[in-house]
Amino acid sequence: MKRIALLLVLVMVLSIPLTACQSSDNGSTADSDVIKFGVFEPLTGANAAGGAMEIEGIELAQELYPEVLGKKIELVIVDNKSDKVEAANAATKLVDQDKVNAIIGSWGSSFSMAAGPIVMEAGIPAVGTSCTNPLVTLGNDYYFRVTFIDSFQGVVMANYAFTELGATKVAIVQEISNDYSVGLVKFFTDEFVRLTGDPGSILYVANYNTGDQDFTAQLTNIKQLNPDAIFAPGNYSESAMLIKQAKELDIKAPFLGADTWETPEFIDIGGSAVDGAVFSTFFDSQVPLTPESSVFLDAYRAKFNKEPASVTALAYDAYILLVDAIERAGSAEPGKIKEALAATAGFDGAAGVVTLDENGDAVKNAVIKTVKNGEFTYLTTISPQ
Amino acid sequence: MKRENIIRIGLIVLVVLVLAILNSTLGNYQLRILNLAGIYVVLGLSLNLINGFAGLFSLGHAGFMAIGAYTSALLTMSVAQKQSNFFVKPIVPWLANIEMPFLPAMLIGGLVAAVLGTLIAAPILRLRDDYLAIATLGFSEIIRVIFTNTMSLTNGALGLKGLTRYTNVPYSWGIAILTILFMFSLRRSSYGKAFMAIREDDVAAESMGIDLFKHKLLAFTIGSFFAGIGGALLAHLMGTIDPLMFRFLMTFNVLLIVVLGGIGSITGTVISAVVVTVAMEVLRFLDGTIDLGFMVIQSVPGMRMVLFSILLMLVVLFYQNGLMGRDEITLDSMGKFYKNKIKKGAKS
Structure with missing residues (x-):
């Protein structure tokens, strides 16, 4: 008997929303x-x-x-x-x-x-x-x-690496489980190879998964190759740890990234290691667009x-x-x-x-920013061709 | 023909008729929920076979669903769709030009899931209870990570889109009904009895001459097959899939249905699959602003999940073995129910 009573209560609880839904539907469709x-x-x-x-x-x-x-x-x-x-x-x-x-x-x-x-x-x-x-x-x-979309951002960063930094060899670290990172890397690679005219200008593509904490294996490989810059778009917490560990391994090449880095947590986690990291974004709360x-x-x-x-x-x-x-x-x-x-x-x-x-x-337009003394600093604005 | 069989066939015809009527009268939204309920019936029953009949506590369902979903999706996608999807890395050549109808693709998806299920199960079935659960969970995550990394095969994290949405009520519920019938006859067969003997006491079962390994492997293989079929149906209902869809949470959703319905009960699983799917959508109104007539409750996102959790807790508190326990609603039990009622009526 107790079971049946409880079942009835359950049925009643579940049927309240049914009537509620119907009444709200009738109310809204009449209102044009x-x-x-x-x-x-x-x-x-x-x-x-x-x-x-x-x-x-x-x-x-x-x-x-x-x-x-x-x-x-x-x-x-x-x-x-x-x-x-x-x-x-x-x-x-x-x-x-x-x-x-x-x-x-x-x-x-x-x-x-x-x-x-x-x-x-x-x-x-x-x-x-x-x-x-x-x-x-x-x-x-x-x-x-x-x-x-990622295509433009990838192109912008490839141009920045080639013209501003004068880089001819880059290494890439991508967050393989993140569609955003994978897409960006694709367009960065295409544009950078086009600019340098050298398919070998991308020295190395390393992968990591969301939630990874240790990047020593990937970074040790990169250190040996000695690239001019490292493109590492991805989630801010993983990216910040990646850059921190790179500095501990004494990798001097500048890190390039994208708009996900623009959160206070990126600097909190990375500390002084992320100083000098450059990324593209679309918005700056200090300089109204x-x-x-x-x-x-x-x-x-x-x-x-x-x-x-x-x-x-x-x-x-x-x-x-x-x-x-x-x-x-x-x-x-x-x-x-x-x-x-x-x-x-x-x-x-x-x-x-x-x-x-x-x-x-x-x-x-894309805005390029860098981290300077623990603060995001505006560098330049790039408009699409 | 026996009278019972006639009633059974009559019941199935009745269910098909009801579904046909629903199919032609419901709107897109309700149809979607109906389809989803059918898919969850298939998924719930396949997990119920592994967890409930054979007593193997497996948490790897999402992995097998992913295999079924990806296999069938890659087989049904048109050549042009594949080209536009794989813009980062081109698709492997042997897959690029294959295109086939949904039904064979779905069956192949199920078979691939079954084969991989067998391969995975063979070494890990030596484990028991919690250890088996952890190992299967690990394997399902491994499958997901492999799918994320094999860009030229699965398009990785970008996912696949543009699948033709073949899944409709005849497909989802047709397969659900076939699965229900299969599970009932499996349970009545000697294999089903052996599964349950293993679940109750594997030492006793083994001493009676049941090959433990063979039967456990069989349960796991059949379960993986239906999980793959369910995954294929889900992929072609959604029209798009990505590896993140098949996280542990997906297994949890299916496990919830099985536990709620009663581990080991077929009808319980079917009822709870439908109730859970429908309730999640019906409770949606709780997230919005509610006008009770005398007072207005401002919208609080997440209220739906709160109430859903409370309902779950009530069920777990009052029905510790799930809604049905290990009982079934069968012709016999319905007959008994009525007889008891008539008796009671006669007494008073």
């Missing part, structure tokens, strides 16, 4: 004065910190620009649990149940790729925030993104009382880019938003001027 942006981000699980930073940016943007075409913008935020299967479920829910006009997200290319076929089939445009894997937008007319940057920075500092992360600025850009596209299209119909998005050129975002190319990838 609202434009809905679906947001899917990892709010729980391994990548929850990344998702939370992006939600900050999107919610800040909504506070500043709550309306478009005289209609209110409503955010429908769903959690993808840092899980690819859940990400696909979440995207299907946004498209099918919530009937959103457009989608923003997600932190992590893997989750965006899971949503790719769903938005394409439904014809709902999606704007990626910080997903950099080239496969996200490739062959998908409905996926766009406000971040530049556009008028919109100042608006964003002021509002963010006033609200949160700290410096924004670069992904927060990207998430903010994804939102205001959608608002801008709807204004240009003069309609919130998904098909028209998609066409307006595809035609985006010279859009002033908080994290730089965005022009979308034929793949839906942002072409924007």
